[in-house]
Amino acid sequence: MIHSGLSNAAATAIKPADLDRLRDLISAKPDEERWAAIPWETDLWAARRRAQEVNKPVFMWAMNGNPLGCV
Amino acid sequence: MVSERFVPVAENCSPLQRAQQDAKGEYFRYIAEQGHYAGRTLPSASRQGLYAFRADGTLLASVNTREARPLLGMLERALDRWEENPRTIAEAPDTYDPDPRFRSRYPEGGLVLLTTTRDLPRAADTRPDDLRRHAFNHDYAWFTREEAASLVPTDPRIGGVMPVPLPIVRRIARFHLLDSTRGETPAWRAEDVEVADLTVEVTGLDGEVVELRLEGRIRNHAHGTWAIRGFQPPESDQDRGFDAWLLGFLAYDRATSAFTRFDTLAVGTRWGGTEYNGRYDDLAPAPLGVMFELAGSLPRDRTPPHANLADYFGE
Numbered sequence A: 001m002i003h004s005g006l007s008n009a010a011a012t013a014i015k016p017a018d019l020d021r022l023r024d025l026i027s028a029k030p031d032e033e034r035w036a037a038i039p040w041e042t043d044l045w046a047a048r049r050r051a052q053e054v055n056k057p058v059f060m061w062a063m064n065g066n067p068l069g070c071v
Numbered sequence B: 001m002v003s004e005r006f007v008p009v010a011e012n013c014s015p016l017q018r019a020q021q022d023a024k025g026e027y028f029r030y031i032a033e034q035g036h037y038a039g040r041t042l043p044s045a046s047r048q049g050l051y052a053f054r055a056d057g058t059l060l061a062s063v064n065t066r067e068a069r070p071l072l073g074m075l076e077r078a079l080d081r082w083e084e085n086p087r088t089i090a091e092a093p094d095t096y097d098p099d100p101r102f103r104s105r106y107p108e109g110g111l112v113l114l115t116t117t118r119d120l121p122r123a124a125d126t127r128p129d130d131l132r133r134h135a136f137n138h139d140y141a142w143f144t145r146e147e148a149a150s151l152v153p154t155d156p157r158i159g160g161v162m163p164v165p166l167p168i169v170r171r172i173a174r175f176h177l178l179d180s181t182r183g184e185t186p187a188w189r190a191e192d193v194e195v196a197d198l199t200v201e202v203t204g205l206d207g208e209v210v211e212l213r214l215e216g217r218i219r220n221h222a223h224g225t226w227a228i229r230g231f232q233p234p235e236s237d238q239d240r241g242f243d244a245w246l247l248g249f250l251a252y253d254r255a256t257s258a259f260t261r262f263d264t265l266a267v268g269t270r271w272g273g274t275e276y277n278g279r280y281d282d283l284a285p286a287p288l289g290v291m292f293e294l295a296g297s298l299p300r301d302r303t304p305p306h307a308n309l310a311d312y313f314g315e
Helices: A016-026 A044-054 B013-019 B023-032 B068-084 B145-149 B166-176
Strands: A058-063 B007-012 B049-053 B059-063 B111-119 B136-143 B161-163 B193-206 B209-226 B235-253 B258-271 B286-294
Touching (some): A016 B111, A016 B235, A016 B258, A044 A058, A044 B007, A044 B023, A058 B023, B007 B013, B013 B023, B023 B049, B049 B068, B111 B145, B111 B258, B166 B193, B209 B258, B235 B286
Parallel strands (some): A058 B007
Antiparallel strands (some): A058 B049, B049 B059, B111 B136, B111 B286, B193 B209, B258 B286
């Protein structure tokens, strides 16, 4: 098991040599964000207009907090 | 299916479900009141979920789920109903008069960062092997052009060190060193920031590009009474915090007045929970990481920070 190198109790300064390893632990992996490949409109009104233009229904992901940001 | 058969849109429904008084807000409420939470006020008035509808606002199907199978069922029902009459009838006006309280405040020409928050591995891990162990969350951090420029010494010299300007320290500490790994959580109050020491050091000069090293420590801590589980009563003697060290490598191009690099980490120990951040079963101190990086140029990269923007910009 990869250990973060941190105790569970105290914060310690980050060593520059650990930066890449920590970034890899934190960053989202491609298979974790497959939803991001969907071409999301970011405005409901624009989606409505586009749905009329292309004659398709709208699919809306509505959350308290922006689904494309912090939820 | 979603990309091909629908026009997909993602939005924060918090303003739309009640407060936003314009045609867009009315349109969302018209759709939502045909759906899975129609008329609901308890345990909350949230209208969050997944909706499929015609452009004229006629609901085809809706559900609020994180599971693939119910979502797939909803999409199939929606498409079946769509196929009964696969034709868009009404036309929406091109524009509407937007509620000025919800105008975009995207900092054109400023600094926009994508953040990622995630638990770090633990030596002794008792978390179930589900989303509680693997969850992560994003947010966006916004700084105006002037705020971004203030991070760079006006007369940079290699080895020169200066404190990070207070507005930037404040914004990072209060609004972006949060345990939102499993769900949203309130920003820290100003009085919760117990330690906030950040500096930038000039580490390189390459033509117009100034290379900087950002580092320091921020410790946030709050004690009081609040709920630690959704829709439950507040509990007294609650304690939460995040004690983090920061290290970042930045590059600022004075010719374009823009950062070309902003690779920064905040790593440390978090503890406690809040009403909607899903930590009720994981309150003990544990390692947490927050990563900051330059946001991209896709439409989603204009997503606002989670925070109340008036508070965020210190208004």
